Amino acid sequence: MTTIVAPRPTAPPTPPQPPATAPAAPPVEGQPLRYPDASSRRMMTARGWWLVLLNFLLPGSAQVVTGNRRLGRTGIVSTLVMWTLVLAAVVSALAARPFFLAVATSSFPLVLAQCLMIAYAVLWVVLTADTLRLVRLVKTGRRARFAIAAASIALLVVASGTAVQAAAMAGTTRDTLGAIFGASGPAIEPSEGYYNILLLGADHVTTNDSKRFDSISVVSVNAETGATTITGFPRDMPGFPFSEGPMQERYPNGHEGHADPSCGWGSGINQLNTELEVCQDGALLYPDALANGSTPGIEATKDAAEGILGIKIPYYVTIDMYAFEALIDALGGVDITVKERLPIGGPHHTGQPLEKWVKGWIEPGKQHMDGFTAQWYARSRHTTSDFDRMRRQRELQQAILAQFTPQVVLTRFEEVADAGADLVNTDVPQQFIPTLLDLALKAKEQKVTTIELTPDGGIDEYHPDWAYIQQLVRSTLHPPTPTPAG
Structure with missing residues (x-):
């Protein structure tokens, strides 16, 4: 007997299925930023605003919460490092100002700061673009998506723009210091x-041989307190002595007039530059002047100022009187009280009537002067004496110092720096800049003392008592210590 076994039924073949896809992550209660309900425009709009705010307050935090955590950590660490550096700078500026100024005026730290600021600005752009990706603008409200994008870009401009501006200021500072303080050495x-620094105001001329110093003074700054004394010289002062050096050997009894008019007009102190440059023996008398960032004419004027005042004057600063105008405009003008009506312009020939040469007038009273007016205020001389002119130049110097506030310098930094680079020449070494800046900040808190070597100061311009002048300077710079009464 044969047993027949019926075959087992087989299941019909399964039709091919499409590839499986991961289901969308469901909203997780308590984590709406990372796992939002994408179907809710209201939630996505609120989430978008939060991400933009997080990106601004702490760049990288939006990525840590909702996206690429590695990128987010980079942003957060970079931000913390930047704020730490800023805080350290502020603390050192307040508690260790000489150290801060030494770092802030050195070339390498300025280059490093510039590179860090640019890198941080670029990072902020990357983080902002990634934040907008994470926001998913198409899921937000129609009106909100444009507002979120606009706000994100505006905050980016504020934040990264500040970093770029700081980088530009660092670069400008480095370039300006390098252009002005080219000398090296301790x-x-x-x-x-x-x-003690010789301060010279010079006419703007193309060749040094015809340059006469329109304003001559010595700035003496107390090395401890910053107290400043400015001593002004009449530019036509004759017969002055020199300190030890080549000019004293040439004029052992004081400076004399010249038979050769090409060597200067008379024997006034402001003619020394012409004498040393035109007579062409200046390089023989001061062979190291050019290598040290100076000129024979300036070195001779230094020796004259030392001989007159009886003090050591190692450095000089020359100021281009026409570039002065640009600096004052860069500072936003200066405030000066004018005591008498002054003409703008100068006669081509002595004796011309005023209407032939006067281009305008500076009227008495309190005035906020632009650079053009301030320059003529300091230089006008055809209706007043040289002594009045010296007084006005001191007033202008003090007005400019008063205008050099941190707020003005920061808001007009580029203009001030550009004007300063064209304005000043000096042999002051770069290593001395931090000390000068520290003393300048101290000086702003004190009144400037002035000594004018004029009849008003008890000095006969044409027959000075040199011993009296030196005693006057000593007693002003080193006043006697008061003793207790009784």
Whole structure:
């Protein structure tokens, strides 16, 4: 007997299925930023605003919460490092100002700061673009998506723009300091407690041989307190002595007039530059002047100022009187009280009537002067004496110092820096800049003392008592210590 086994039924073949896809992540209660309900425009709009705000307050935090955590950590760490550096700078500026100024005026730290600021600005752009991706603008409200994008870009401009501006300021500072303070070498020690600098205001001319110093003064800064004394010289002062050096050997009894008019007009102190440059023996008398960032004419004027005042003057600063105008405009003008009506312009020939040459007038009273007016205020001389002119130049110097506030300098930094680079020449070494800046900040808190070597100051311009002048300077710079009464 044969047993027949019926075959087992087989299941019909399964039709091919499409590839499986991961289901969308469901909203997780308590984590709406990372796992939002994408179907809710209201939630996505609120989430978008939060992400934009997080990106602005702490760049990288939006990525840590909702996206690429590695990128987010990079942003957060970079931000913390930047704020730490800023805080360290602020603390050192307040608690260790000389150290801060030394770092802030050195080339390498300025280059490093510039690179860091640019890199941080670029990082902020990357983080902002990624944040907008994470926001998923198409899921937000129609009106909100444009507002979120606009706000994100505006905050980016504020934040990264600030970093770019800081980088530009660092670069400008480095370039300006390099252009002005080209001399190298260690800063010298103060002489009898003072740093003395010869300050020369010069006409704007294309060749040095015809340059006469329109304004001559010595700035003496107390090395401890920053107290500043400015001593002004009449530019036609004759017969002055020199300190030890080549000019004293040439004029052992004081400076004399010249038979050769090409060597200067008369024997006034402001003619020394012409004498040393035109007579063409200046390089023989001062062979190291050019290599040290100076000129024979300036070195001779230094020796004259030292001989007259009896103090050591190691450095000079020349100011281009026409570039002065640009600096004052860059500072936003200066405030000066005018005591008398002054003409703008100068006669081509002595004796011309005023209407032939006067281009305008500076009227008495309180005035906020632009650069053009301030320059003529300092230089106008045809209706007043040289002594009045010296007084006005001191007033303008003090007005400019008063205008050099942190707010003005920061808001007009580029303009001030550009004007300064064209304005000043000096042999002050770069290493001395931090000390000068520190003393300048101290000086702003004190009144400037002035000594004018004029009849008003008890000095006969044409027959000065040199011993009296030196005693006057000593007693002003080193006043007697008061003793207790009784």
